[in-house]
Amino acid sequence: CYVDRGQGGAIRRARTRLPGGDPSPVAIIRIPHERMIGSGIASSLAHETGHQAAELLGLINPLRAVLQERQKAQPGSALAWRLWDRWISEVVADFWGVAKVGIASTLGLISLVSLPRAFVFRIDTEDPHPAPWIRVKLSCALGRVLYPHPQWEALAKLWELLYPTAGINEETRITLAMLEATIPEFAHLLANFRPRALRGKSLKEVLPLAER
Numbered sequence: 001c002y003v004d005r006g007q008g009g010a011i012r013r014a015r016t017r018l019p020g021g022d023p024s025p026v027a028i029i030r031i032p033h034e035r036m037i038g039s040g041i042a043s044s045l046a047h048e049t050g051h052q053a054a055e056l057l058g059l060i061n062p063l064r065a066v067l068q069e070r071q072k073a074q075p076g077s078a079l080a081w082r083l084w085d086r087w088i089s090e091v092v093a094d095f096w097g098v099a100k101v102g103i104a105s106t107l108g109l110i111s112l113v114s115l116p117r118a119f120v121f122r123i124d125t126e127d128p129h130p131a132p133w134i135r136v137k138l139s140c141a142l143g144r145v146l147y148p149h150p151q152w153e154a155l156a157k158l159w160e161l162l163y164p165t166a167g168i169n170e171e172t173r174i175t176l177a178m179l180e181a182t183i184p185e186f187a188h189l190l191a192n193f194r195p196r197a198l199r200g201k202s203l204k205e206v207l208p209l210a211e212r
Contacts (some may be wrong), residue, residue, distance in 0.1 A: 001029045004031075004032060009045070009048045010029070029045065029046075037180060043108020044116060053095045057195050077182055083123070083175075087129065090130065093136065095142050103151060105143075106152075121133065133163055134183075137159065141186075142190065145188065146207075147208065
């Protein structure tokens with residue numbers, strides 16, 4: 001890990017090519033100066049570690065296959081599942097963060113994406129990151145699945161008070177509503193996903209720290 005300038009954390013995964021052409025023997029994580037306070041440290045570090053974990057456990061492609069099945073099986077919400085498919089790499093990293101540092105991960109995320117409304121509600125299909133508004137709502141839902149407690153609902157309601165959907169354009173409002181409607185099923189899918197690398201165990205069984 002190292003500290004540098006930048007707007008957000010980043011990772012160069014192990015075995016990816018360094019500028020000189022050689023493969024990196026380890027993952028290299030950059031934490032920006034602005035994240036070295038409060039919950040930002042734990043949130044950024046756990047999130048970036050999640051990208052490496054997803055690679056080592058082989059999570060992304062199998063999850064994409066499941067999400068593509070959801071698109072076919074649920075045509076009424078196919079757009080939502082298609083967007084989750086597009087964003088799955090960042091979603092898995094967020095899931096890892098919540099599993100490892102709990103609500104500190106969501107609080108750190110909020111500190112990162114508390115931006116002007118135009119950015120918070122922006123849905124960009126070319127961006128691997130979910131729209132900030134729905135990303136925070138999903139993070140709270142993942143927390144409820146992994147660590148059931150009223151704090152998650154309270155935080156989600158606070159987020160809605162900070163960024164009410166009133167006034168956004170109709171197309172964006174409908175898309176966000178569709179995404180939000182799929183969140184409970186999506187969160188359950190992630191928590192109970194059983195990658196081959198875990199030999200029959202689910203992510204929910206091996207990642208959370210509450211019972212250890």
